[in-house]
Amino acid sequence: MLSPESSATLLIAVTAFIYKEARLQDEHQYEAWEALWTDDGVYWMPANGDDIDPEKEMSIIYDNRSRIALRVKQLLTGKHFTQTPQSRLRHFVSNIELMDQEAGGDIAVASNSLVFESSLRDDTIWAARNEYRLRYVDGELRMAYKKVTLVNNDKALYTLSFLI
Amino acid sequence: MNVMASVSQWDQLIGPDRVHGSLYTDPAIFEAELRNIWYRTWVYVGHESEVANANDYVIKSIGPQSVIMTRDEQGKINLLLNRCSHRGNQVCSFQKGNARSFTCPFHSWTFANDGRLVGYAFPDGYEGQDKSKLALGRVARVESYRGFVFGSFAAEGASLKEHLGGAAETIDRLVSASPEGEVEVTAGFLKHRVNANWKFILENECDGYHPAFVHTSIFNVADSAIGTLYGGKSTALTRDYGNGHTEIDLRPEFRKRDAPMSWFGTSTERLSDYASRMNAAYGESRARQIMIDGTPHVMIFPNLFIAEIQMFVIQPLAVDDSVQHVTALQFKGAPDLNRRLRQQTMGSVGPAGFLLADDSEMYERCHRGVLARNPEWVFLGRGERREGRDADGFKVGHVTDEVPSRGIWRHYRSLMEAK
Numbered sequence: 001m002l003s004p005e006s007s008a009t010l011l012i013a014v015t016a017f018i019y020k021e022a023r024l025q026d027e028h029q030y031e032a033w034e035a036l037w038t039d040d041g042v043y044w045m046p047a048n049g050d051d052i053d054p055e056k057e058m059s060i061i062y063d064n065r066s067r068i069a070l071r072v073k074q075l076l077t078g079k080h081f082t083q084t085p086q087s088r089l090r091h092f093v094s095n096i097e098l099m100d101q102e103a104g105g106d107i108a109v110a111s112n113s114l115v116f117e118s119s120l121r122d123d124t125i126w127a128a129r130n131e132y133r134l135r136y137v138d139g140e141l142r143m144a145y146k147k148v149t150l151v152n153n154d155k156a157l158y159t160l161s162f163l164i
Numbered sequence: 165m166n167v168m169a170s171v172s173q174w175d176q177l178i179g180p181d182r183v184h185g186s187l188y189t190d191p192a193i194f195e196a197e198l199r200n201i202w203y204r205t206w207v208y209v210g211h212e213s214e215v216a217n218a219n220d221y222v223i224k225s226i227g228p229q230s231v232i233m234t235r236d237e238q239g240k241i242n243l244l245l246n247r248c249s250h251r252g253n254q255v256c257s258f259q260k261g262n263a264r265s266f267t268c269p270f271h272s273w274t275f276a277n278d279g280r281l282v283g284y285a286f287p288d289g290y291e292g293q294d295k296s297k298l299a300l301g302r303v304a305r306v307e308s309y310r311g312f313v314f315g316s317f318a319a320e321g322a323s324l325k326e327h328l329g330g331a332a333e334t335i336d337r338l339v340s341a342s343p344e345g346e347v348e349v350t351a352g353f354l355k356h357r358v359n360a361n362w363k364f365i366l367e368n369e370c371d372g373y374h375p376a377f378v379h380t381s382i383f384n385v386a387d388s389a390i391g392t393l394y395g396g397k398s399t400a401l402t403r404d405y406g407n408g409h410t411e412i413d414l415r416p417e418f419r420k421r422d423a424p425m426s427w428f429g430t431s432t433e434r435l436s437d438y439a440s441r442m443n444a445a446y447g448e449s450r451a452r453q454i455m456i457d458g459t460p461h462v463m464i465f466p467n468l469f470i471a472e473i474q475m476f477v478i479q480p481l482a483v484d485d486s487v488q489h490v491t492a493l494q495f496k497g498a499p500d501l502n503r504r505l506r507q508q509t510m511g512s513v514g515p516a517g518f519l520l521a522d523d524s525e526m527y528e529r530c531h532r533g534v535l536a537r538n539p540e541w542v543f544l545g546r547g548e549r550r551e552g553r554d555a556d557g558f559k560v561g562h563v564t565d566e567v568p569s570r571g572i573w574r575h576y577r578s579l580m581e582a583k
Contacts (some may be wrong), residue, residue: 058510061516
């Protein structure tokens with residue numbers, strides 16, 4: 001349900017949510033990040049374009065809620081070698097906008113992000129458009145959907161094993 | 165070092181149970197590999213289903229070279245080099261499409277999708293010129309095996325069938341998992357780049373020693389039965405088919421389980437539509453055996469890796485720069501299986517895959533590791549004293565033995581020594 005807040009107040013709330021998500025990702029707080037998801041969350045990173053059909057074509061990530069949990073569990077083992085040692089990360093988020101809302105539906109938000117990653121291999125910059133559907137659950141904002149569209153998702157990409 | 169100087173230099177770099185670290189890191193050796201392997205032997209390029217209709221095309225590659233795979237109006241598949249015969253400009257800049265011709269944007273030379281030069285701008289300047297001598301370059305030989313299209317830049321040499329040898333049977337086995345006997349490549353490719361030599365990837369594909377360690381994180385949390393296949397007590401085998409082709413044969417373990425679709429971690433109850441189509445196509449007894457045995461885990465030298473549910477195409481760009489192109493295998497006439505194959509593949513492979521992110525980490529660390537030259541050698545002697553032969557005479561070993569690596573290097577050496 002949409003909260004009764006005005007659009008300006010809502011924008012402040014979703015901005016705080018998105019900044020918090022970015023901080024949890026940067027600091028590898030996997031369980032706290034997972035707790036941001038609703039029970040029906042979908043985490044999607046398409047490949048080869050912005051609008052492929054993930055039910056028919058390969059995506060870089062296309063996780064339902066149980067696969068999000070599995071992704072987090074693997075990171076928590078400490079033996080996911082691509083993140084052992086962990087990448088050093090900083091997300092830079094901008095262009096946060098409330099998008100067209102459906103009455104009674106989830107809150108649609110979009111942002112742009114740059115992520116600077118420093119890993120054993122090298123330093124890598126990732127640029128993305130992020131589309132969220134957020135929802136109030138017990139008074140707290142939660143993610144029901146996050147689509148991360150890398151600008152260069154049609155190219156050959158290095159390993160991307162952190163939470164983006 | 166002058167890598168082309170003599171046969172004996174390869175003898176010094178490649179022993180029966182060890183190879184020199186420079187084979188992975190020396191740019192001169194990489195250039196020699198392009199000449200003697202990538203631009204000479206049969207290399208996998210694409211699948212017929214990617215150009216299903218007349219005039220379809222898709223951009224593929226052989227090593228660093230861009231290749232346009234087309235199906236011309238006659239239905240024939242062509243492998244054309246993406247290079248205008250005039251000044252070298254790339255004539256095609258889209259990943260795939262449908263086109264009767266390609267017009268170079270530089271000076272408007274136009275080529276039919278079978279490579280013929282059909283026209284150029286202001287033709288009066290080319291009076292007396294023979295257009296037939298100005299066609300697009302092409303891969304000299306193109307042959308398919310059960311839909312898999314291979315190319316060889318050598319105008320003469322062994323046929324594809326001869327090159328595949330005993331490994332052809334693994335492709336037969338693969339397509340038999342389709343009720344219609346055909347694989348389709350329709351799900352698009354993830355492209356995963358690593359700063360590592362291509363041979364680390366090649367050797368890892370049939371290395372049954374690493375999964376218990378590299379993939380322990382996902383095996384532990386995913387409730388996966390894969391781990392036992394690669395354990396010390398496993399009855400699975402490694403196999404060297406010759407010509408560089410290698411396999412991990414998991415059938416002994418799956419036959420012990422004796423449960424159809426167990427190889428894919430599921431059952432015929434959960435894939436009832438698939439099972440009934442398989443029974444109708446092959447009869448219950450043969451269908452049951454196919455569904456027990458599962459699909460192969462085979463590395464077709466030098467670049468096609470069929471990993472049960474997905475296929476990888478290895479592309480070398482430079483001595484320390486490689487791309488793994490990977491997609492879910494899709495079996496014609498098996499929609500319920502195909503959906504699961506896509507889901508499993510997306511979870512496992514590509515830049516964010518549960519398995520391949522860790523494999524790729526190993527490739528990159530190995531590449532940086534072998535830059536240290538003490539010891540100088542990579543040791544590949546595991547299981548050398550317990551190698552055996554199967555009923556067909558191919559070398560086999562325990563699933564964790566380095567039979568595949570030794571087979572790859574034996575063939576590699578013969579190619580590199582060839583004039």
